[in-house]
Amino acid sequence: MRLAPRAAHGATAESPAARLAITVIALLFLALFLVVPAVAVVAEAFSEGVRVFVAAITEPDARSALQLTLLAAAIAVPLNMVFGLAAAWAITRFHFRGKGLLVTLIDVPFAVSPVIGGLVFVLLFGARGAFGSWLDAHGIRVIFAVPGIVLATAFVTFPFVARELIPFMQALGSDREEAAVILGASGPQTFLRVTLPSIKWGLLYGVILCNARAMGEFGAVSVVSGHIRGQTNTLPLHVEVLYNEYSFAAAFAVSTLLLALALLTLLAKRFLEWRIERQLARTNGIRERAR
Amino acid sequence: MKPAIEARGIRKCFGRYPALDDVSVAVQPGELVALLGPSGSGKTTLLRIVAGLETADAGTVFYGGEDVTHRPVRERNVGFVFQHYALFEHLNVFENVAFGLRVRRVPERLVQERVSQLLELIRLDHLARRLPAQLSGGQRQRVALARALAPSPRLLLLDEPFGALDAKVRQELREWLRRIHGELDVTSLFVTHDQAEAFEIADRVVVMNAGRVVQIGTPTQVYETPADAFVVDFLGKANRLTGEVRGGVGHFLGLRVPCHMPDGAAQAWLRHADLDVAREPGPPGSTLPARISRVSRIGPIVKLDLHVDGMRAPVGAEVTPEQAAALAFERGHTVHLRPRRVRVYPMPAPQPSAPAQAPRRSGLLGFLRSRKPRPA
Numbered sequence: 325m326r327l328a329p330r331a332a333h334g335a336t337a338e339s340p341a342a343r344l345a346i347t348v349i350a351l352l353f354l355a356l357f358l359v360v361p362a363v364a365v366v367a368e369a370f371s372e373g374v375r376v377f378v379a380a381i382t383e384p385d386a387r388s389a390l391q392l393t394l395l396a397a398a399i400a401v402p403l404n405m406v407f408g409l410a411a412a413w414a415i416t417r418f419h420f421r422g423k424g425l426l427v428t429l430i431d432v433p434f435a436v437s438p439v440i441g442g443l444v445f446v447l448l449f450g451a452r453g454a455f456g457s458w459l460d461a462h463g464i465r466v467i468f469a470v471p472g473i474v475l476a477t478a479f480v481t482f483p484f485v486a487r488e489l490i491p492f493m494q495a496l497g498s499d500r501e502e503a504a505v506i507l508g509a510s511g512p513q514t515f516l517r518v519t520l521p522s523i524k525w526g527l528l529y530g531v532i533l534c535n536a537r538a539m540g541e542f543g544a545v546s547v548v549s550g551h552i553r554g555q556t557n558t559l560p561l562h563v564e565v566l567y568n569e570y571s572f573a574a575a576f577a578v579s580t581l582l583l584a585l586a587l588l589t590l591l592a593k594r595f596l597e598w599r600i601e602r603q604l605a606r607t608n609g610i611r612e613r614a615r
Numbered sequence: 616m617k618p619a620i621e622a623r624g625i626r627k628c629f630g631r632y633p634a635l636d637d638v639s640v641a642v643q644p645g646e647l648v649a650l651l652g653p654s655g656s657g658k659t660t661l662l663r664i665v666a667g668l669e670t671a672d673a674g675t676v677f678y679g680g681e682d683v684t685h686r687p688v689r690e691r692n693v694g695f696v697f698q699h700y701a702l703f704e705h706l707n708v709f710e711n712v713a714f715g716l717r718v719r720r721v722p723e724r725l726v727q728e729r730v731s732q733l734l735e736l737i738r739l740d741h742l743a744r745r746l747p748a749q750l751s752g753g754q755r756q757r758v759a760l761a762r763a764l765a766p767s768p769r770l771l772l773l774d775e776p777f778g779a780l781d782a783k784v785r786q787e788l789r790e791w792l793r794r795i796h797g798e799l800d801v802t803s804l805f806v807t808h809d810q811a812e813a814f815e816i817a818d819r820v821v822v823m824n825a826g827r828v829v830q831i832g833t834p835t836q837v838y839e840t841p842a843d844a845f846v847v848d849f850l851g852k853a854n855r856l857t858g859e860v861r862g863g864v865g866h867f868l869g870l871r872v873p874c875h876m877p878d879g880a881a882q883a884w885l886r887h888a889d890l891d892v893a894r895e896p897g898p899p900g901s902t903l904p905a906r907i908s909r910v911s912r913i914g915p916i917v918k919l920d921l922h923v924d925g926m927r928a929p930v931g932a933e934v935t936p937e938q939a940a941a942l943a944f945e946r947g948h949t950v951h952l953r954p955r956r957v958r959v960y961p962m963p964a965p966q967p968s969a970p971a972q973a974p975r976r977s978g979l980l981g982f983l984r985s986r987k988p989r990p991a
Contacts (some may be wrong), residue, residue: 500704502688502695503701503762506666507689507766508766512720
């Protein structure tokens, strides 16, 4: 959560010159690394005219890449929502052996390079992988096919929901759930009527972040995809293919789709942050006043 | 008549720390009983075990003679009030109170009837559509109580119900709880660390310390005949003098006190209210000279802080404003203290180092809460 900006007036206040310098550095950095590239993407996308832009994003391969990206996210995100909820619930509400290990393992996809994440699936399900011959015998394709892309996407995005929910659920405490159970609520009733309403904004926040990463993932998906145009290319992979073919305008046009998705995500994220701050202020406000 | 609540031989350890050590308590039907003790004494843990929120390592819990030790919480039909209210923030006052009826699928007509009746009882019927966030602390706790009472529980358990409120609201709610208890006649057990609160509203008080029950009795019994030095000390406003007993007489600084105790080191406890303060000494051995270091008026009484030679801790005494005026007590005066009543206890045996603070809850949450401050 944000720190109070009022801190600047306290004992740690810097001189006006220093404050100006620090702010300018931060803004310059932001401009150089975020604004300039974003503007460049859009400018490049329209450099050969609107018609080229529209053609690039409506041609069948681009449409199929967009569909695949949305499909992978549509499967991976709900999966990780369920996993994240279960993991956060277990970690914040139960006491069990190996909990520390679970907390650490959740972060593996953050720690490991996505390429390795992709390679793991190739090693497991590829033609020469552990389950490769069995899958082959049953005519199931995982690697260089849609299931592999979904798996790789799910792998790189699985920490988001749990990571967001764990501190949130810890801050809320378990009093309300205990109150519900004592009042006679069953497990599902407690979850649906008490837990879910109180964590919904935190959950949604995690889902949004998870979704952003799912749609933008390149490394892991690239390894398992095989880059078959119109079949196993997601939007980021399609951009790479176009770029390698020197179709710069088309590559940037497709990039604007990803950029638009990112901006939508940021807006949703900002709105949710505001809701969460309000909710936590409300629940903790009671405790503060209580003291 | 079988007790409405009986806990027998309850033991509970958090890790290696014994939170409850062979605790037995019984509450008679219709009684309002207080579990009183300092933090870490195990009172909340005992309440949570009685409710079924926590499982005991050993021991049995009976409701009206029925063994409920292994009965799931939701089937126990008890009402529980949490210190921090634990209201459902997304539901309005009406729906909070109705929760226990809705999850039991009580017909809508009966829900409306029962909730309206309870909201009237807690005098919040005009705020039925408000969200908990729009209520004051005292109002929230009243809603929490109405919510606990809505499904007509066989028992009402309250965990430091007024601990989070300021002094005036606390006082109002105490009287109000006493009245509600009288009207509804529901057997109630509540946890508090405030002896005034326990004495004011409880029929009987269970004093706990370090995971054990120290004394059970009516407020009068506990106040008049404290079971041991801990109880006197915990009830407060008492001075402790160390000395020894020789041949049936206790020697404490200048005081001689007859007592039935074997010879050896002993401690004498003198309540502030049990000390007469005079300008002249009494017969030898009956008074203790002291110097006034501070005179403070606290509402209807005057409190004297005194220094007694041979004691490091200040000694306190309470007199009426009339006495204080008549004798013109001022800082620096030498006075003579005559205790009307002295309680002598043996010196405690040296104990293995006690844990500083018990974990209030088991499980990860308790652990995290103990380590991490709540975000503000």
